[in-house]
Amino acid sequence: MTRRRQAPAEGEGNERVLALLWHAPQKVITAGGFRRTFEILDRTPAGVEVLALDDEPSFLLDLSNENVRVVEYMIPRPVRALEARFFWYERALEWVIATIVMFWECARIGFARERFDVVFVPSSEQVPALLAGIFAKYALHAPLVVCNLNIDIFPRPVRKPLALLHNFADGVIVISKHLADELQSYGLRVPVQLNGVGLDAGAIRAGADPEEKSYEGVFVGRHDTEKGVFDLIAIWSEVVKAYPEARLAMVGSSNPTNRAKLDALIAKLGLAERIELLGTVGDEEKYETIKRSKICVFPSYVEEWGIVPQECLACGLPVVAYDLPVYRENIEPCEAVFREDIGDVNGMARAICRLLADDTYLQYARVGPDFVSRFDWEAVASREFEIIRGWMDVGGRTARPSRQEAG
Numbered sequence: 461m462t463r464r465r466q467a468p469a470e471g472e473g474n475e476r477v478l479a480l481l482w483h484a485p486q487k488v489i490t491a492g493g494f495r496r497t498f499e500i501l502d503r504t505p506a507g508v509e510v511l512a513l514d515d516e517p518s519f520l521l522d523l524s525n526e527n528v529r530v531v532e533y534m535i536p537r538p539v540r541a542l543e544a545r546f547f548w549y550e551r552a553l554e555w556v557i558a559t560i561v562m563f564w565e566c567a568r569i570g571f572a573r574e575r576f577d578v579v580f581v582p583s584s585e586q587v588p589a590l591l592a593g594i595f596a597k598y599a600l601h602a603p604l605v606v607c608n609l610n611i612d613i614f615p616r617p618v619r620k621p622l623a624l625l626h627n628f629a630d631g632v633i634v635i636s637k638h639l640a641d642e643l644q645s646y647g648l649r650v651p652v653q654l655n656g657v658g659l660d661a662g663a664i665r666a667g668a669d670p671e672e673k674s675y676e677g678v679f680v681g682r683h684d685t686e687k688g689v690f691d692l693i694a695i696w697s698e699v700v701k702a703y704p705e706a707r708l709a710m711v712g713s714s715n716p717t718n719r720a721k722l723d724a725l726i727a728k729l730g731l732a733e734r735i736e737l738l739g740t741v742g743d744e745e746k747y748e749t750i751k752r753s754k755i756c757v758f759p760s761y762v763e764e765w766g767i768v769p770q771e772c773l774a775c776g777l778p779v780v781a782y783d784l785p786v787y788r789e790n791i792e793p794c795e796a797v798f799r800e801d802i803g804d805v806n807g808m809a810r811a812i813c814r815l816l817a818d819d820t821y822l823q824y825a826r827v828g829p830d831f832v833s834r835f836d837w838e839a840v841a842s843r844e845f846e847i848i849r850g851w852m853d854v855g856g857r858t859a860r861p862s863r864q865e866a867g
Contacts, residue, residue, distance in 0.1 A: 474509045475852055478569070478576040478596060481514040482558045482588040484713065485540055493609040494519055495767065496635075496657050496840075497582040501528050503841035508849070511576075513565055513592075515558055533561045547715045555588045562592035570599040577852040581606040584626060585613060594628040603851045607633035607655075607844075611642055612762040613686055620646040631851050633844065638786045639764040653847045656790070657765045658837030661774040665829060669776075670752045675736075676706040676816060678753035678777070680746060680768045681760060683714035683722060683737075688759030688782065690725065691805055695759060697729045698809035703816055708735045708757070709749050750775045754821045755812055760784070761802065766791065770835060773797070773828030778821050780811045794831040796824035 479501070483494055498519060504510050504527040512520055516532040523530070535554050542550040569576070581593040584606035597604035606629045611619050623646035626632050631651050634640045640652050677696065681687045689710070696708045714722065714737075726735050738749065750756070756772035758781040769779040769791055781787070783799035791797050798815070800807035815821040 474507055475578075475849060476576045477508060477510045477578050477580050477848060478566075478600070478602070479510055479512040479580045479582060480562055480566075480589045480592045480596065481512060481518075481520075481582065482555070482562075482586045483515065483519060483583075485515070485517070485535070485543075493583050493585075496609070498523065499658060499660070499837045500582070500841045500844050501525065503838065503845075504528050505842075505845055508845060510580075513562060531565070533558070533565065544716050547717055558588035559591050562588060563595050566592060566596040566599050569596075576600050576602045578602055578848055579604045580848055581629075584608045584629075584632070585610055585622070587622070590622075590625060594625070597628065597630075603630040605629060605631045605633065605848050605851050607635075608639065608643060609635055610762060610764045611639065611646070612764070622646075623648050626650065631847070633847055635765045636786045636789050638789065655840060655843045655847060657767055657770075657835070658840040659767070659770050659774060659832055659835040660837055661829060661832050661835070664747055664771060664774040670748070673752055673754050674707065675709040675749070675753040676703065677708040677755050677757040677812060678711070678750055678772070679708065679757050680711045680750070680771070681758070682712050683710065683718050685718075686760070686762040687712075688761055689718070689722065691759040691803070691808075692757060693722065693725050693729065693731065693735070694805045695757065695808045695812070696735060697731060698806060699812050699816075700731065700734050702809075702813045706734060706816070709738055709753060710735065711738045711741055711746055711749055713740045747771070747775060750777060753777060755780060755815050757808070757812060758782075759805075759808055763787075769797065770832050774832045776825040776828055778815055778824040778828070780808055780815070782808075790835075791831070794827065796827040796831070 501510060502523050502525050504525045508527060510528040512528055512530045514520055514530060514532060516534050518530050518532050520530045535557055539550060539553055579593050579596045579602050581589045584590045585608055590606060593604050593606060606626060614622060623643050626648050627650050629650055631653060633653050633655050635656050637654060679692055683689045699706050726732055750772055756769060756777045756779040758769055758779060763784050764786055766787060769781055772779055773796055778796040780798045782802045798811045800811055
């Protein structure tokens with residue numbers, strides 16, 4: 461184990477949380493769910509101590525809250541070296557190793573009789589963390605609270621078993637009513653609490669606005685089929701027919717298999733000069749790229765909140781996206797959001813072209829920032845810890861939910 465960010469010694473009477481995590485091997489935050497975890501833990505309230513167990517390199521090392529101590533565990537480098545050629549085999553092996561390591565660490569904590577009032581899994585769709593959380597619940601005799609951010613990233617046959625695993629938790633947090641309904645349809649029976657996602661719109665807008673735009677469109681997200689990246693290439697092919705010089709920036713991680721497919725499709729459609737794959741970048745570069753773009757193009761199939769459209773709205777961009785049910789819970793009322801039927805590549809392209817015509821996109825430069833000002837990380841973090849504390853087994857009392865159950 462590699463230990464970093466040593467916090468002050470355990471405070472007498474403090475409530476203690478063991479947070480269990482796994483993420484893909486980048487320190488840069490590559491997904492909205494990890495951003496949510498970072499922002500919530502960075503707002504850990506006084507009187508609460510968090511020990512966060514995360515794989516190396518942890519994206520939590522930049523936390524400013526000294527009530528959080530991060531312990532990194534290592535995946536052997538020869539295993540991660542397999543990623544370039546055998547991605548899915550490497551990922552499966554890494555999940556097995558991460559699960560074993562977290563089991564071992566939780567057992568060690570139990571043998572040492574170290575006290576924790578609750579075990580928290582902030583991204584329970586990450587299977588190693590969920591399995592370790594279930595083990596820790598019994599090893600540490602502490603209630604288990606998990607937060608599920610998305611069930612649709614898994615094939616349908618996997619969703620029900622994964623949802624049923626959540627029944628080992630004492631309580632489940634979800635980020636949307638749509639997700640709560642999905643999990644319950646797959647067999648979730650334990651109490652569900654609803655808590656969404658925030659946005660630091662002020663920090664996003666803090667940087668200087670570019671003097672001119674470099675891209676007509678921008679996409680931010682994992683480069684996977686469920687995120688609509690192959691639809692995205694087809695969409696942009698149609699846009700280029702109307703606007704031959706239109707450029708698209710794509711920001712986000714991509715496994716080697718998908719990257720090869722993307723490169724081949726881009727070459728086949730003759731879009732090498734029109735699409736730029738920027739890869740994984742830090743927040744500053746990400747927001748700079750968004751601000752240098754005219755329109756957010758987001759043909760994702762699987763959102764359970766949709767933080768990227770909100771980030772782009774905060775930067776003054778209109779958003780063209782597939783009409784996912786979850787958007788009705790947050791961004792649907794915004795005039796700068798244009799929703800097309802799921803899978804309607806031509807409809808997406810037409811909407812983009814309408815916004816590019818006569819610089820129509822500029823009409824929405826203030827609409828988005830004004831709309832997303834309602835989303836606040838402080839409120840989300842406060843609610844999260846209210847839920848977690850509500851389940852703590854204080855003084856031997858039975859853990860209990862903090863508010864009325866969702867659904």
